[in-house]
Amino acid sequence: DYLSPGLEGYAAYTQDMDIFNKTQQKLLSDLSQAIKLQQLSLFSQPIINLENKQLIAAESLIRWRHPEFGLIEPERFIELAQRTGVIYSITQWVAKTSIQACSQWHQQGLEIDVSINLSSKDLLQHEFVDFLAQELDTHHLQASALIVEIREQALMQEPVISHSIIERLAAIGIKVVIDDFGTGFSSLSHLRALPLHGIKIDRQFIKLMNKGKKHQTLVNTMVDLSRNLHRKVFAEGIEDIEQEKVLKSMGCQYAQGFVYSRPIEIEGIASWAKQWQQQLES
Ligand code: C2E
Ligand code: MG
Ligand code: MG
Ligand code: MG
Secondary structure (H helix, E strand, C coil): CCCCHHHHHHHHHHHHHHHHHHHHHHHHHHHHHHCCCCCEEEEEEEEEECCCCCEEEEEEEEEEEECCCEEECHHHHHHHHHHHCCHHHHHHHHHHHHHHHHHHHHHCCCCCEEEEEECHHHHHCCCHHHHHHHHHHHCCCCHHHEEEEEEHHHHHHCHHHHHHHHHHHHHCCCEEEEEEECCCCCCHHHHHHCCCCEEEECHHHHHHHHHCHHHHHHHHHHHHHHHHCCCEEEEECCCCHHHHHHHHHHCCCEEECCCCCCCEEHHHHHHHHHHHHHHHHC
16 A cells, blocks of 8 residues: 555556566467477468359468467467568468368369468568479469468568569469558559459458448548459458448458358368358358
8 A cells, every 4th residue: 555556557567568578488489389389270261252152262360279378369479470580480381281271172172262371571481482382283272272461561561572472473373462451551553563363451441431431432442443453352350241231332352251250260161161152042
């Protein structure tokens, strides 16, 4: 009771910071072992064609099953991984596992694409495109079944390198999509000059659509822009039917969000697809 509320607050703050730093340090040292110890896990989220509701792809989203902290979301360790350079081995693992899963889907007659996320550091890896080509070949999967998502901010951070990577990816038939579109101010000329398959409008803009016409106009502008350049438009973070309706009327082609499915374990995608199809037909 001697402590003023302010001081108490201060004490709590420094203690929290201490725990935070210790946790970060522990995560950092554990991360380098995570692949070897098979603690990484791939989740996957369906992507739907708004025109006919068919499943067209599934996005791989990584999770880390930490023995002490439980399931850790990517937002808590991808940054960290980028700082230590372990990110590229994570990306390789994600790519390999995703290509393998997609190849199995195709063998079962489920002809959907698989989508993976790159970090900006991956763009600096010269052999990355060859690595993907090799993995596709090993698993007998056509390149056009692979979607590579590059965040708009990464594109802006490494413009020269990302341009050459995107060109090389597209040259072998891999689809490149700009992720989190609208957050990174990429210029129109980039969009036109690059051999992009499409853009994925960031979730924050989809969320704002419920707040009124002004926000809908912004999304509509992104859709029109992309369509005028003959690029596909994806939207992420669709949580209700109203958002779906509005996006569809704007001409947005593909959608992903909790309204269809949360990310599920990648092994469950084939049975999710079966159920989804049954529901469409009933
Ligand atoms: P992202 O690529 O933009 O992925 C979409 C994120 O939005 C995912 O979060 C997904 O679970 C979430 N989401 C999807 N639909 C909804 C919805 O309707 N409502 C809400 N509130 N959220 C929705 P997640 O899985 O936590 O991933 C966060 C970010 O971490 C990803 O954003 C991506 O940038 C990064 N990430 C995930 N996996 C990988 C990976 O394997 N490699 C790299 N480099 N980054 C990854
Ligand atoms: Mg993504
Ligand atoms: Mg995204
Ligand atoms: Mg996003």
